[in-house]
Amino acid sequence: MLTRLFNDPSLLPDMQKFPAWVDDSGSEDSKTKEDEQDHCRLGDEDLDEVDVKGGGSRAQSEIAGEEEEDEEEEDVDEDDCGDEGEGDRPKKRGPKKRKMTPARIERSKVRRQKANARERTRMHDLNSALDNLRKVVPCYSKTQKLSKIETLRLAKNYIWALSEILRNGKRPDVVSYVQTLCKGLSQPTTNLVAGCLQLNSRNFLTEQCQDGARFHMPNPPFSMHAYPYQCSRLSSPQCQPGSNTHSLRNHPYCSPYEAVYTGGASPEYNSPDYEGQHSPPMCVNGNFSLRQQESVSPDAERGYHYSMHYSGLSGSRPPAAHGLTYSTSGARSGGMHSENVAPFHDMHVHHDRAPAYEELNAFFHN
DNA sequence: TAGGCCATCTGGTCCT
DNA sequence: AGGACCAGATGGCCTA
Numbered sequence: 457m458l459t460r461l462f463n464d465p466s467l468l469p470d471m472q473k474f475p476a477w478v479d480d481s482g483s484e485d486s487k488t489k490e491d492e493q494d495h496c497r498l499g500d501e502d503l504d505e506v507d508v509k510g511g512g513s514r515a516q517s518e519i520a521g522e523e524e525e526d527e528e529e530e531d532v533d534e535d536d537c538g539d540e541g542e543g544d545r546p547k548k549r550g551p552k553k554r555k556m557t558p559a560r561i562e563r564s565k566v567r568r569q570k571a572n573a574r575e576r577t578r579m580h581d582l583n584s585a586l587d588n589l590r591k592v593v594p595c596y597s598k599t600q601k602l603s604k605i606e607t608l609r610l611a612k613n614y615i616w617a618l619s620e621i622l623r624n625g626k627r628p629d630v631v632s633y634v635q636t637l638c639k640g641l642s643q644p645t646t647n648l649v650a651g652c653l654q655l656n657s658r659n660f661l662t663e664q665c666q667d668g669a670r671f672h673m674p675n676p677p678f679s680m681h682a683y684p685y686q687c688s689r690l691s692s693p694q695c696q697p698g699s700n701t702h703s704l705r706n707h708p709y710c711s712p713y714e715a716v717y718t719g720g721a722s723p724e725y726n727s728p729d730y731e732g733q734h735s736p737p738m739c740v741n742g743n744f745s746l747r748q749q750e751s752v753s754p755d756a757e758r759g760y761h762y763s764m765h766y767s768g769l770s771g772s773r774p775p776a777a778h779g780l781t782y783s784t785s786g787a788r789s790g791g792m793h794s795e796n797v798a799p800f801h802d803m804h805v806h807h808d809r810a811p812a813y814e815e816l817n818a819f820f821h822n
Numbered sequence: 823t824a825g826g827c828c829a830t831c832t833g834g835t836c837c838t
Numbered sequence: 839a840g841g842a843c844c845a846g847a848t849g850g851c852c853t854a
Contacts, residue, residue: 567840572831574841579829603827 594637595652606645613637 586604590596593610602610617636621628628636634653638646 568832571833571841575832575843576830578842583829605827 595649597648597652600648602645602648606641609640610637610645610649613639613641 583604586607587601589611590602590607593602593607593614595602595610601607613636617628617633620636630653634650637649637653641649
Protein backbone atom coordinates (compact mmCIF):
# COMPACT_ATOMS: atom_id res chain seq x y z
CA MET A 457 0.00 0.00 0.00
CA LEU A 458 1.18 3.41 -0.83
CA THR A 459 0.71 4.86 2.57
CA ARG A 460 3.06 2.28 3.88
CA LEU A 461 5.64 3.09 1.35
CA PHE A 462 5.40 6.73 2.28
CA ASN A 463 6.71 6.05 5.68
CA ASP A 464 10.16 5.05 4.77
CA PRO A 465 12.27 6.30 7.71
CA SER A 466 14.83 7.69 5.34
CA LEU A 467 12.20 9.98 3.93
CA LEU A 468 10.98 11.28 7.20
CA PRO A 469 11.88 14.88 7.95
CA ASP A 470 14.38 15.58 10.60
CA MET A 471 12.42 15.82 13.81
CA GLN A 472 15.36 17.32 15.61
CA LYS A 473 14.50 20.56 13.99
CA PHE A 474 11.92 20.94 16.69
CA PRO A 475 13.58 20.29 19.98
CA ALA A 476 12.08 23.24 21.76
CA TRP A 477 8.46 22.41 21.69
CA VAL A 478 8.96 18.97 23.10
CA ASP A 479 9.08 18.95 26.84
CA ASP A 480 11.88 17.36 28.74
CA SER A 481 10.19 14.09 29.24
CA GLY A 482 8.86 13.81 25.76
CA SER A 483 11.71 14.49 23.45
CA GLU A 484 13.18 11.05 23.54
CA ASP A 485 9.84 9.41 23.61
CA SER A 486 8.74 11.35 20.62
CA LYS A 487 11.62 10.16 18.55
CA THR A 488 11.28 6.64 19.78
CA LYS A 489 7.61 6.65 19.14
CA GLU A 490 8.08 7.82 15.65
CA ASP A 491 10.70 5.24 15.02
CA GLU A 492 8.40 2.62 16.30
CA GLN A 493 5.62 3.82 14.14
CA ASP A 494 7.81 3.81 11.13
CA HIS A 495 9.05 0.41 11.90
CA CYS A 496 5.54 -0.82 12.39
CA ARG A 497 4.33 0.60 9.15
CA LEU A 498 7.26 -0.67 7.21
CA GLY A 499 6.53 -4.02 8.60
CA ASP A 500 3.10 -3.75 7.05
CA GLU A 501 4.32 -2.99 3.61
CA ASP A 502 3.33 -6.38 2.45
CA LEU A 503 -0.24 -5.46 3.24
CA ASP A 504 -0.29 -3.57 0.01
CA GLU A 505 -3.70 -2.42 -1.15
CA VAL A 506 -5.16 -2.96 2.28
CA ASP A 507 -6.22 0.15 4.04
CA VAL A 508 -6.00 -0.37 7.73
CA LYS A 509 -6.39 3.28 8.57
CA GLY A 510 -9.73 4.89 8.33
CA GLY A 511 -12.17 4.94 5.53
CA GLY A 512 -10.49 3.30 2.66
CA SER A 513 -10.21 6.09 0.15
CA ARG A 514 -6.58 6.32 1.17
CA ALA A 515 -4.26 7.56 -1.53
CA GLN A 516 -6.83 7.57 -4.24
CA SER A 517 -6.85 11.29 -4.69
CA GLU A 518 -3.13 11.39 -4.96
CA ILE A 519 -3.13 8.62 -7.42
CA ALA A 520 -5.77 10.39 -9.40
CA GLY A 521 -3.66 13.50 -9.35
CA GLU A 522 -1.00 11.91 -11.45
CA GLU A 523 -2.63 12.90 -14.65
CA GLU A 524 0.56 13.81 -16.37
CA GLU A 525 1.59 10.24 -16.46
CA ASP A 526 1.31 9.31 -20.09
CA GLU A 527 2.18 5.69 -20.17
CA GLU A 528 -0.27 2.86 -19.79
CA GLU A 529 -3.23 5.09 -20.43
CA GLU A 530 -5.74 2.32 -20.53
CA ASP A 531 -4.18 0.27 -17.87
CA VAL A 532 -6.36 1.18 -14.92
CA ASP A 533 -6.02 0.21 -11.34
CA GLU A 534 -8.25 -2.75 -10.80
CA ASP A 535 -9.06 -1.93 -7.21
CA ASP A 536 -10.09 1.58 -7.99
CA CYS A 537 -12.20 1.02 -11.04
CA GLY A 538 -13.31 -2.50 -10.84
CA ASP A 539 -16.66 -1.50 -9.40
CA GLU A 540 -18.58 -4.22 -11.10
CA GLY A 541 -17.78 -6.70 -8.41
CA GLU A 542 -18.81 -4.42 -5.54
CA GLY A 543 -22.53 -4.32 -5.36
CA ASP A 544 -22.90 -2.13 -2.27
CA ARG A 545 -20.42 0.51 -3.24
CA PRO A 546 -21.47 3.33 -5.51
CA LYS A 547 -19.83 3.39 -8.83
CA LYS A 548 -17.00 5.81 -8.90
CA ARG A 549 -17.01 8.64 -11.34
CA GLY A 550 -14.34 10.80 -12.70
CA PRO A 551 -11.11 9.94 -14.33
CA LYS A 552 -10.13 6.39 -14.09
CA LYS A 553 -7.25 5.68 -11.86
CA ARG A 554 -4.03 4.92 -13.50
CA LYS A 555 -1.89 2.07 -12.55
CA MET A 556 0.79 3.04 -10.16
CA THR A 557 4.07 3.03 -11.91
CA PRO A 558 7.23 3.19 -9.85
CA ALA A 559 7.75 6.79 -10.90
CA ARG A 560 4.23 7.69 -9.86
CA ILE A 561 4.61 5.90 -6.60
CA GLU A 562 7.78 7.77 -5.95
CA ARG A 563 6.18 11.12 -6.66
CA SER A 564 3.23 10.36 -4.47
CA LYS A 565 5.55 9.25 -1.78
CA VAL A 566 7.52 12.46 -1.91
CA ARG A 567 4.39 14.55 -1.98
CA ARG A 568 2.90 12.73 0.93
CA GLN A 569 6.11 13.05 2.86
CA LYS A 570 6.22 16.77 2.20
CA ALA A 571 2.64 17.13 3.30
CA ASN A 572 3.40 15.24 6.46
CA ALA A 573 6.34 17.48 7.18
CA ARG A 574 4.23 20.56 6.67
CA GLU A 575 1.56 19.18 8.90
CA ARG A 576 4.09 18.45 11.60
CA THR A 577 5.49 21.93 11.34
CA ARG A 578 2.03 23.36 11.51
CA MET A 579 1.20 21.40 14.61
CA HIS A 580 4.51 22.35 16.17
CA ASP A 581 3.74 25.99 15.55
CA LEU A 582 0.37 25.47 17.09
CA ASN A 583 1.93 23.84 20.12
CA SER A 584 4.46 26.61 20.37
CA ALA A 585 1.71 29.17 20.41
CA LEU A 586 -0.03 27.12 23.02
CA ASP A 587 3.11 27.12 25.11
CA ASN A 588 3.25 30.87 24.87
CA LEU A 589 -0.31 30.99 25.99
CA ARG A 590 0.49 28.76 28.92
CA LYS A 591 3.07 31.28 30.04
CA VAL A 592 0.69 34.17 30.22
CA VAL A 593 -2.26 32.53 31.88
CA PRO A 594 -2.24 32.78 35.66
CA CYS A 595 -0.89 29.34 36.25
CA TYR A 596 2.34 28.22 34.73
CA SER A 597 4.47 25.27 35.61
CA LYS A 598 7.43 23.93 33.74
CA THR A 599 7.05 20.48 35.13
CA GLN A 600 3.32 20.09 34.90
CA LYS A 601 1.99 21.71 31.84
CA LEU A 602 -1.65 22.35 31.47
CA SER A 603 -3.21 20.31 28.78
CA LYS A 604 -4.16 22.00 25.58
CA ILE A 605 -7.82 22.11 26.30
CA GLU A 606 -7.30 23.26 29.85
CA THR A 607 -4.95 25.98 28.69
CA LEU A 608 -7.56 27.29 26.33
CA ARG A 609 -10.25 27.13 28.95
CA LEU A 610 -8.12 28.86 31.52
CA ALA A 611 -7.16 31.53 29.03
CA LYS A 612 -10.77 32.15 28.25
CA ASN A 613 -11.61 32.38 31.93
CA TYR A 614 -8.70 34.65 32.54
CA ILE A 615 -9.76 37.03 29.83
CA TRP A 616 -13.20 37.01 31.25
CA ALA A 617 -11.97 37.65 34.77
CA LEU A 618 -9.88 40.58 33.66
CA SER A 619 -12.67 42.06 31.67
CA GLU A 620 -14.95 41.73 34.66
CA ILE A 621 -12.43 43.55 36.79
CA LEU A 622 -12.22 46.34 34.31
CA ARG A 623 -15.92 46.47 33.88
CA ASN A 624 -16.75 46.52 37.57
CA GLY A 625 -13.85 48.70 38.54
CA LYS A 626 -13.66 46.84 41.79
CA ARG A 627 -11.07 44.71 43.38
CA PRO A 628 -12.21 41.16 43.12
CA ASP A 629 -12.39 38.88 46.05
CA VAL A 630 -10.37 35.77 45.82
CA VAL A 631 -13.37 33.51 45.74
CA SER A 632 -15.01 34.94 42.72
CA TYR A 633 -11.69 35.41 41.03
CA VAL A 634 -10.70 31.81 41.50
CA GLN A 635 -14.16 30.71 40.62
CA THR A 636 -14.01 32.59 37.42
CA LEU A 637 -10.63 31.22 36.53
CA CYS A 638 -11.63 27.68 37.28
CA LYS A 639 -14.93 27.59 35.51
CA GLY A 640 -15.17 24.46 33.50
CA LEU A 641 -11.70 23.29 34.38
CA SER A 642 -11.05 19.79 35.51
CA GLN A 643 -10.53 19.17 39.17
CA PRO A 644 -6.76 18.68 38.89
CA THR A 645 -6.44 21.86 36.92
CA THR A 646 -8.64 23.64 39.37
CA ASN A 647 -6.37 22.56 42.14
CA LEU A 648 -3.38 23.59 40.14
CA VAL A 649 -4.73 27.03 39.45
CA ALA A 650 -5.91 27.56 42.97
CA GLY A 651 -2.57 26.48 44.29
CA CYS A 652 -0.82 28.74 41.90
CA LEU A 653 -2.88 31.67 43.01
CA GLN A 654 -2.17 30.74 46.54
CA LEU A 655 1.51 30.83 45.87
CA ASN A 656 1.09 34.05 44.05
CA SER A 657 -0.65 35.54 47.00
CA ARG A 658 2.29 34.65 49.12
CA ASN A 659 4.52 36.30 46.65
CA PHE A 660 2.40 39.34 46.81
CA LEU A 661 2.90 39.52 50.51
CA THR A 662 6.57 39.01 50.38
CA GLU A 663 6.84 41.40 47.49
CA GLN A 664 9.14 39.05 45.76
CA CYS A 665 8.63 37.27 42.55
CA GLN A 666 10.10 33.87 42.16
CA ASP A 667 12.28 35.09 39.42
CA GLY A 668 13.61 37.82 41.62
CA ALA A 669 11.66 40.64 40.12
CA ARG A 670 10.20 42.82 42.78
CA PHE A 671 6.82 44.27 42.72
CA HIS A 672 4.52 45.83 45.20
CA MET A 673 1.46 44.35 46.66
CA PRO A 674 0.86 45.89 50.03
CA ASN A 675 -2.10 43.74 50.89
CA PRO A 676 -3.66 40.55 49.81
CA PRO A 677 -4.66 41.12 46.27
CA PHE A 678 -8.18 40.16 46.88
CA SER A 679 -10.70 41.58 49.19
CA MET A 680 -11.56 39.12 51.87
CA HIS A 681 -15.06 40.11 52.61
CA ALA A 682 -17.85 37.84 53.57
CA TYR A 683 -18.05 34.72 51.52
CA PRO A 684 -21.23 32.95 50.80
CA TYR A 685 -19.43 29.69 50.99
CA GLN A 686 -18.30 27.76 53.88
CA CYS A 687 -15.55 25.31 54.21
CA SER A 688 -16.33 22.14 56.03
CA ARG A 689 -13.93 22.95 58.74
CA LEU A 690 -15.74 26.18 59.40
CA SER A 691 -18.36 24.15 61.08
CA SER A 692 -16.78 24.90 64.36
CA PRO A 693 -18.89 27.27 66.40
CA GLN A 694 -16.45 30.09 66.01
CA CYS A 695 -16.68 29.83 62.31
CA GLN A 696 -20.37 29.57 61.91
CA PRO A 697 -22.05 32.15 59.82
CA GLY A 698 -23.38 34.69 62.13
CA SER A 699 -20.63 34.36 64.62
CA ASN A 700 -18.94 37.63 65.01
CA THR A 701 -16.20 38.45 62.70
CA HIS A 702 -13.71 38.99 65.39
CA SER A 703 -13.97 35.55 66.79
CA LEU A 704 -13.89 34.10 63.36
CA ARG A 705 -10.78 35.94 62.46
CA ASN A 706 -9.10 34.89 65.60
CA HIS A 707 -10.08 31.36 65.47
CA PRO A 708 -7.06 29.22 64.80
CA TYR A 709 -8.75 27.54 61.90
CA CYS A 710 -10.10 30.66 60.44
CA SER A 711 -7.41 32.81 59.15
CA PRO A 712 -8.54 36.24 58.20
CA TYR A 713 -6.72 35.65 54.99
CA GLU A 714 -8.71 32.77 53.98
CA ALA A 715 -11.22 32.36 51.30
CA VAL A 716 -13.35 29.34 51.23
CA TYR A 717 -15.54 27.97 48.60
CA THR A 718 -17.03 24.58 48.89
CA GLY A 719 -19.01 24.28 45.78
CA GLY A 720 -21.61 25.59 43.47
CA ALA A 721 -21.55 28.55 41.24
CA SER A 722 -20.92 31.86 42.78
CA PRO A 723 -23.99 34.01 42.91
CA GLU A 724 -21.70 36.88 42.24
CA TYR A 725 -20.86 35.38 38.98
CA ASN A 726 -23.67 35.08 36.61
CA SER A 727 -22.23 35.71 33.26
CA PRO A 728 -24.48 34.41 30.55
CA ASP A 729 -21.43 33.96 28.46
CA TYR A 730 -20.20 31.02 30.36
CA GLU A 731 -20.93 27.85 28.63
CA GLY A 732 -18.68 25.51 30.50
CA GLN A 733 -19.95 23.32 33.22
CA HIS A 734 -19.43 24.42 36.73
CA SER A 735 -16.22 23.54 38.32
CA PRO A 736 -16.36 20.69 40.70
CA PRO A 737 -16.71 21.75 44.27
CA MET A 738 -13.53 22.97 45.69
CA CYS A 739 -12.26 24.57 48.78
CA VAL A 740 -9.93 27.39 48.10
CA ASN A 741 -7.91 28.51 50.96
CA GLY A 742 -6.12 31.66 50.17
CA ASN A 743 -2.76 31.61 51.73
CA PHE A 744 -1.27 34.91 52.50
CA SER A 745 1.06 33.82 55.18
CA LEU A 746 4.69 33.11 54.88
CA ARG A 747 5.81 29.64 54.14
CA GLN A 748 5.10 27.23 56.85
CA GLN A 749 4.83 23.97 55.12
CA GLU A 750 8.44 23.21 55.75
CA SER A 751 7.63 22.75 59.37
CA VAL A 752 4.74 20.50 58.72
CA SER A 753 5.35 16.98 59.77
CA PRO A 754 5.21 14.30 57.12
CA ASP A 755 2.12 12.88 58.69
CA ALA A 756 0.41 16.16 58.63
CA GLU A 757 1.57 16.69 55.11
CA ARG A 758 -0.04 13.50 54.11
CA GLY A 759 -3.27 14.55 55.66
CA TYR A 760 -3.22 18.02 54.21
CA HIS A 761 -2.07 17.52 50.73
CA TYR A 762 -3.14 20.88 49.75
CA SER A 763 -3.97 22.36 53.01
CA MET A 764 -4.11 25.91 54.03
CA HIS A 765 -0.87 27.31 55.24
CA TYR A 766 -2.02 29.02 58.32
CA SER A 767 -1.21 32.53 59.04
CA GLY A 768 0.58 33.31 62.18
CA LEU A 769 -2.52 33.70 64.20
CA SER A 770 -2.03 30.39 65.76
CA GLY A 771 0.96 28.22 66.01
CA SER A 772 -0.89 25.00 66.26
CA ARG A 773 -2.85 23.08 63.78
CA PRO A 774 -5.36 20.70 65.23
CA PRO A 775 -5.62 17.34 63.61
CA ALA A 776 -9.28 17.83 62.98
CA ALA A 777 -8.64 20.14 60.11
CA HIS A 778 -8.92 17.53 57.42
CA GLY A 779 -11.48 19.52 55.64
CA LEU A 780 -8.77 21.86 54.68
CA THR A 781 -7.56 19.83 51.84
CA TYR A 782 -8.44 21.30 48.57
CA SER A 783 -11.70 19.64 48.78
CA THR A 784 -12.39 17.42 45.94
CA SER A 785 -15.78 16.01 45.68
CA GLY A 786 -16.88 12.76 44.27
CA ALA A 787 -14.38 10.26 43.12
CA ARG A 788 -11.43 12.37 44.00
CA SER A 789 -12.51 13.25 47.46
CA GLY A 790 -9.23 12.07 48.76
CA GLY A 791 -7.84 15.50 48.30
CA MET A 792 -5.06 16.95 46.30
CA HIS A 793 -2.83 14.53 44.59
CA SER A 794 0.81 14.79 45.09
CA GLU A 795 1.55 15.40 41.46
CA ASN A 796 -0.49 18.49 41.67
CA VAL A 797 1.42 19.79 44.59
CA ALA A 798 4.99 19.33 43.63
CA PRO A 799 5.00 21.56 40.58
CA PHE A 800 4.08 24.57 42.64
CA HIS A 801 7.69 25.04 43.41
CA ASP A 802 8.41 26.13 39.93
CA MET A 803 5.05 27.56 39.30
CA HIS A 804 4.78 31.24 39.01
CA VAL A 805 2.88 34.08 37.63
CA HIS A 806 4.36 36.22 35.00
CA HIS A 807 3.69 39.65 36.22
CA ASP A 808 6.37 41.08 34.08
CA ARG A 809 5.16 39.49 30.90
CA ALA A 810 1.48 39.85 30.81
CA PRO A 811 0.17 43.37 30.49
CA ALA A 812 -2.92 42.19 32.25
CA TYR A 813 -0.97 41.65 35.39
CA GLU A 814 0.38 45.14 35.30
CA GLU A 815 -3.16 46.25 34.97
CA LEU A 816 -4.12 44.15 37.92
CA ASN A 817 -1.22 45.33 39.98
CA ALA A 818 -1.97 48.91 39.21
CA PHE A 819 -5.49 48.20 40.12
CA PHE A 820 -4.63 46.73 43.44
CA HIS A 821 -2.37 49.57 44.30
CA ASN A 822 -5.28 51.93 44.41
C1' DT B 823 -6.95 -1.84 32.66
C1' DA B 824 -9.60 2.12 31.21
C1' DG B 825 -9.36 6.73 30.13
C1' DG B 826 -7.01 11.07 29.11
C1' DC B 827 -3.67 13.33 26.48
C1' DC B 828 -0.69 13.63 22.83
C1' DA B 829 1.91 13.22 18.24
C1' DT B 830 1.58 11.72 13.87
C1' DC B 831 -0.31 10.15 9.55
C1' DT B 832 -3.75 10.58 6.28
C1' DG B 833 -7.29 12.08 3.02
C1' DG B 834 -10.59 15.65 2.01
C1' DT B 835 -11.66 20.43 1.19
C1' DC B 836 -10.78 25.11 0.32
C1' DC B 837 -7.98 28.83 -1.19
C1' DT B 838 -4.41 31.26 -3.82
C1' DA C 839 -0.96 22.68 -8.58
C1' DG C 840 0.36 23.23 -4.21
C1' DG C 841 -0.27 24.70 0.40
C1' DA C 842 -3.16 25.44 4.55
C1' DC C 843 -6.49 23.70 7.32
C1' DC C 844 -9.27 20.22 9.28
C1' DA C 845 -10.91 15.98 11.27
C1' DG C 846 -10.61 10.99 11.78
C1' DA C 847 -7.74 7.15 12.93
C1' DT C 848 -4.07 5.11 15.31
C1' DG C 849 -0.83 4.01 18.71
C1' DG C 850 2.17 5.37 22.67
C1' DC C 851 2.58 7.09 27.32
C1' DC C 852 0.91 7.99 31.78
C1' DT C 853 -2.05 7.76 35.74
C1' DA C 854 -5.84 6.47 38.76
